[in-house]
Amino acid sequence: MALHYGEKHLGVTEVFGEDVGPPLGGVFTATQGLKTTWNSPLDERGILGTAMGIAYAGGKPVCEIQFCDYAFNSIDLMKVAGNQRWCSAGAYPMPIVVMTPNGAGIRGSIYHSHSFESWASRLAGWKVVMPSNPLDAYGLMLAAIQDPNPVLVLLPKALMRVKGDKLIPGEPTDSGELGRRIDAPIGDRTTWEANWPAVEEYIVPIGKGDLVREGHSATVVTWGRLVPLCAKAADELERETGHTFDMIDLRSIFPYDWDLISRSVEKTGRLLIVNEDSEVTNFGEHLLRRVIDEHFYDLLVKPRTLMGAHLPGIGMHPVYEENSVPQAGDVRSAMRAIATDAA
Numbered sequence: 001m002a003l004h005y006g007e008k009h010l011g012v013t014e015v016f017g018e019d020v021g022p023p024l025g026g027v028f029t030a031t032q033g034l035k036t037t038w039n040s041p042l043d044e045r046g047i048l049g050t051a052m053g054i055a056y057a058g059g060k061p062v063c064e065i066q067f068c069d070y071a072f073n074s075i076d077l078m079k080v081a082g083n084q085r086w087c088s089a090g091a092y093p094m095p096i097v098v099m100t101p102n103g104a105g106i107r108g109s110i111y112h113s114h115s116f117e118s119w120a121s122r123l124a125g126w127k128v129v130m131p132s133n134p135l136d137a138y139g140l141m142l143a144a145i146q147d148p149n150p151v152l153v154l155l156p157k158a159l160m161r162v163k164g165d166k167l168i169p170g171e172p173t174d175s176g177e178l179g180r181r182i183d184a185p186i187g188d189r190t191t192w193e194a195n196w197p198a199v200e201e202y203i204v205p206i207g208k209g210d211l212v213r214e215g216h217s218a219t220v221v222t223w224g225r226l227v228p229l230c231a232k233a234a235d236e237l238e239r240e241t242g243h244t245f246d247m248i249d250l251r252s253i254f255p256y257d258w259d260l261i262s263r264s265v266e267k268t269g270r271l272l273i274v275n276e277d278s279e280v281t282n283f284g285e286h287l288l289r290r291v292i293d294e295h296f297y298d299l300l301v302k303p304r305t306l307m308g309a310h311l312p313g314i315g316m317h318p319v320y321e322e323n324s325v326p327q328a329g330d331v332r333s334a335m336r337a338i339a340t341d342a343a
Contacts, residue, residue, distance in 0.1 A: 001168055001182070001199050002141035003062060007036055009201070010145045013054065016040050017047055017064030023189050027066055028101065028160045032184045033194025044074045051096040052081055062145065065100040067108075068116035068154065075119070081150045082125025093148035094125075097141070102130065103225050103276050104325045105158025110313025112157070113321070115277035117223070117253045120152050121286070127206050128253040130154040132227035134164035136251060139204030147206065154253075156225040170199035209257035211264075215244025217339040218270035221261060221287060223250040226274050226326060233332045243339040253283060258290070265291055269300035272338040276325040279307040301341040306334040 006012035014036040017026075021039040025032030040047050040063075047063050054061040065071045071078075084094045104113040120128045127149055131137035137155065144151035163175065172178045181195040212227065213234045222230045227249045234245045246264040250256055265271050271291055273284035284305045291303055308325040315321065326334075 001171070001196070002138045002145075003031060003034055004194075004196050005142065005199050005201070006062065006145045007034060010142065011060045012036065012062055012145060013059040014038065015062045015064075016050070018042055018066040020064050023184075025184060026064065029183070030160070031064070033182055033192075033196070044070050045077055048074045048077045048081065048098065051098070052077070052084075052094065055094050055096050056092070060095050060145065062097040062099065065098060067112050067114075067157075068100040068102045069111050069114040071100055071116055072119075075123075078123050078126065078150075078152075082123050084125075085149055086125050090148075094150045095145075095148050096150045097144045097153060098150070099141075099153040099155060101157040101160065102154035103156050103158065104308075104314055104321055105156070105225055107316055107318065107321060108157065108314075109316035113314035115275070115308065117154055117275070118277045118281060118283040120154070121254050121283045123152075125149065127151045127255065128154065129206055129251060130156065130224045130253060131204075131251065132156065132159065132224055132249050133162075133166070135166045135168055135202070136204050136210070136249075138168045138199075139202045140206065140251065142201065143203050143206050146203075151206070154224065158225045159228075162228075168199055169202050170197050172197055204251065207252045207255035207257060209251050209260045210249040211246065211260065212249045213245055213247035215246055216268060217243035217245055218272060218335070219246045219248065219261070219264040219268045220272045220274060220335060220338075221248045221250060221284075222274040223253065224275070226276060226331065229326075229328050229331045230274055230335070233328065233335050236332065237335060237339070241336070241339070243336075245335065245339070256287075261287065261291070262294065265295045266298050269298055270338050270341075271299070271303035272306065272334055273304070274306045274326060274331060274334065276308045278310045279305070280310045282307050301338070304334065304338055306330060
């Protein structure tokens with residue numbers, strides 16, 4: 001629905017990538033019914049290079065790399081895309097949006113389970129966002145489309161089919177009605193057209209986090225797929241132990257909401273950073289370093305991180321995946337520990 005709004009109101013000229021156009025409409029069927037979609041060759045560097053060319057020519061493209069696991073062979077072009085507007089002192093905008101499914105949780109094995117946000121955070125010139133719910137996905141996508149810089153929209157694979165608690169403005173209250181209107185039928189789709197609801201503009205500013213839970217026992221900073229796990233753990237621990245948490249959904253990896261993190265750490269004196277990317281040179285380590293630099297004397301106990309294991313990949317068997325990235329039990333244990341450690 002965000003891409004439809006972008007086509008109709010924000011000047012999106014095309015949406016393209018592997019299987020993005022008819023008849024599939026994306027591997028998660030998230031681009032069905034759009035007017036400007038087309039299928040690219042299976043070439044991630046070609047997709048990104050084409051998007052850059054379209055932007056240079058005055059277009060406003062949204063492209064997809066089908067899974068972030070295949071973005072690694074385009075990092076060189078991402079670096080170039082990130083420096084173009086800067087090199088020209090703003091004279092040459094680079095208004096491209098690259099969306100790609102991110103992370104584990106779907107038993108995707110080694111080629112469909114990577115996390116990309118730590119790599120992406122090193123691509124100066126890019127803005128990087130990762131929503132944890134449909135409303136934020138809508139609002140961040142609209143913000144990305146309007147931004148003159150390249151924006152990477154990381155979509156947690158495991159949340160692509162999860163229904164949100166809040167409706168997009170203009171979305172029908174009956175999800176069944178929405179499905180009948182915008183989900184393509186099985187079989188022949190040659191004459192099918194989506195019956196889009198009259199959705200409205202809703203912007204989530206890039207760089208603005210969300211205080212999902214408010215409390216006093218500790219600060220928990222997380223993003224993407226682990227946001228609902230942390231929220232559930234916070235609710236359970238409040239009922240069981242009375243501990244309450246400031247739980248921050250970062251939403252934007254870069255730029256990020258340092259003011260929100262800073263205020264919370266000053267209040268609680270305790271910090272836990274939770275994400276599923278691998279633990280070596282993890283983006284959470286950057287946040288940890290900055291908190292130590294700027295809030296050393298505010299901390300009551302050592303700050304901590306909970307991250308994925310530093311492994312070449314994630315195996316398909318549930319045992320492998322569950323022991324490679326944080327699970328609900330790991331989150332609960334880490335949150336309990338940071339709240340109860342003696343000062």
